[in-house]
Amino acid sequence: MNRRQRRGHALLWPLLAMAMLVVIVAGVHAKHRLEQAVAAASEAR
């Protein structure tokens, strides 16, 4: 690839990697909270 494309990759990939990491952590956290809420609701019943 040419120099401009390499610079683009250097800017893009750290951002994408961080974005994916944030989404994964947020999604897993939301899933965990959902499971806790479901478990609490089952216990209350």
Next chain:
Amino acid sequence: MAHDYKMVQWTPFKRTFDLALFAILAAFLATFIGASVMAFAGDHSIAPIQLLIRAFGACAFALLTFILMIGPLARLSRRFTPLLYNRRHLGVACFMLALTHAGLVLLWYHGFSDINPLVSLLISNPRYDSIAGFPFESLGLVALFVLFLMAATSHDFWNAVLGPRLWKALHMGVYWAYALLVAHIVLGAVQGEKGPLYAVLVSVAAGMVASLQLVAGAREARADGTIAPEQEGWLRVGAPLDIADGRARIVTPPAGERIAVFRDGAKIYALSNVCRHQGGPLGEGRIIDGCVTCPWHGFQYRPEDGVSPPPYAEKVAAYRTRIEAGIVFVHLAPAALGAAVAPSLIEAGVT
């Protein structure tokens, strides 16, 4: 090197490649469906169409993960370079799998009402403020559109029509599509799963792709930082016979693109390192039948002027070289595009 439009220029290698690809994808789908049937047995069974939705989605994501690893792997080790040659076949196959997944989703989850299934998909869940309830299907739809644009333009005809810059910019959209798909899976399938398997697999896949891209990028950045010594506009390359016959040494100038300095017997030539087709590293290729041949897709250029042999018309810049005191130098400024540059000759007895 396409001159006129032909849908696919079949060769025996491409046929074998595609048959092998079809067999591998069929085996993945069969294994996934078999494992899912066992996992969702008895009270937890799901409809066959739901099995197919999961299988095609998983296969498309796994294939896209593999596709995105090919580029950086080829940068890190030349043994992966052959995978670049027919990468477009993998990309089109990935789109077909994703399209099948999307089609089945529309049919099963949005096909039994009066509303148009696509409209239903876009309006049925407006919970953009929730993470657990996020309308993840919309993310998948945008990613599918990006994959469609790429599959539709996966031909040298479009590379020529759009120009390499615009074409490459369009195809860089694959990275956005991948990030959207990671979000699509994490906010979708992972939310409904009881165990951690999907979350772990997606994390590992995204982690591998990101790590390889960053490691390959760091390596290229180091190469960009290793600038060849310069003296009055001439870059020092090294001893002529240190360049293997038919191969090149790549040098990095202070600015601009890298330069590939080739040796063909006793002659030294220099061309831009960047292939006109898709930016492949010409300096990592070889001289075959008297032409510099790009290792990525086989595009060829005459070493004396950087012009592709007839009937092709691609051109890359050629550079002047000289040999002084047993050392090869290459001039920083390229010759006019298409202009012939006389090679430097290695004198007999030079070591």
